[in-house]
Amino acid sequence: MAGELSITVVGNLANDPELRNTNSGIAFVGLNVASTPRTYNRTTSTWEDGETVWVRCTAWREVAENVARSLTKGTRVIVTGRLKPASAYQSNTGEARASIELEIEEIGPSLRYATAAVTRRAREGSGAIDSNPWNNAPQAAAIPVATGDAWANPGAADGGFAAGDSTPF
Numbered sequence: 001m002a003g004e005l006s007i008t009v010v011g012n013l014a015n016d017p018e019l020r021n022t023n024s025g026i027a028f029v030g031l032n033v034a035s036t037p038r039t040y041n042r043t044t045s046t047w048e049d050g051e052t053v054w055v056r057c058t059a060w061r062e063v064a065e066n067v068a069r070s071l072t073k074g075t076r077v078i079v080t081g082r083l084k085p086a087s088a089y090q091s092n093t094g095e096a097r098a099s100i101e102l103e104i105e106e107i108g109p110s111l112r113y114a115t116a117a118v119t120r121r122a123r124e125g126s127g128a129i130d131s132n133p134w135n136n137a138p139q140a141a142a143i144p145v146a147t148g149d150a151w152a153n154p155g156a157a158d159g160g161f162a163a164g165d166s167t168p169f
Contacts, residue, residue, distance in 0.1 A: 005083040009055050009102065010110060011035030013075050019068035029064040031057050031071075033079055033102075057081065059104040066121065067107060076110040 014032040021027055037050035057079055059067050071077065084101040091097050109116045 006080065006105070007083050007102065008078065008080045009033055009035055009057075010078050011053075011055070011076070013071055013073050013077060014054070016073045017064075017068045017071055019064060027061055027064045029059050029067050031059075031067070033057055033077060053100070055079070055100045055102050057102045057104050057107075059107065062121075063104060063107070067104075071107075071109065076113060078108055078110050079104055080106045 011033040012035075014034050017029045017031045019027060019029050033055045034052050035055065036052045038047050039050065040046075041048050079102065081102040081104040084103060086098040086100060088096065088098045
């Protein structure tokens with residue numbers, strides 16, 4: 001939608017995704033992503049961790065199902081989505097806090113320190129949606145056509161023309 005802020009977060013999953021359903025049967029999953037910035041301190045020649053940023057992420061429908069089947073706690077992920085307005089709350093210790101919430105558009109494992117095997121899921125529903133988005137299906141067999149029709153089969157030996165005639169082009 002127009003006016004919404006899209007961001008990308010790289011971090012680790014803080015919990016295993018748990019697939020749930022709304023009362024109307026729509027699948028969703030909520031998860032927390034922790035992102036901790038690291039900087040190199042030249043004076044001490046060491047890496048220093050900054051303050052961890054926690055992002056509450058929500059995925060819906062097929063994305064939620066795929067997340068629940070594919071990702072586990074500790075997995076480094078790359079998440080892109082729409083930033084929602086922060087909600088203020090009070091912690092158990094009485095501190096005022098705000099949570100950052102993200103509605104997931106795309107999510108996947110980071111391949112910087114790991115490998116992944118991708119398995120494509122079959123699409124469900126009517127034939128209105130192309131079930132092969134990469135268009136890598138094997139070629140269909142040729143449909144047999146009448147040999148007497150020059151327009152249907154212009155490469156035929158007789159071409160549908162009398163002997164000695166050439167094609168009209």
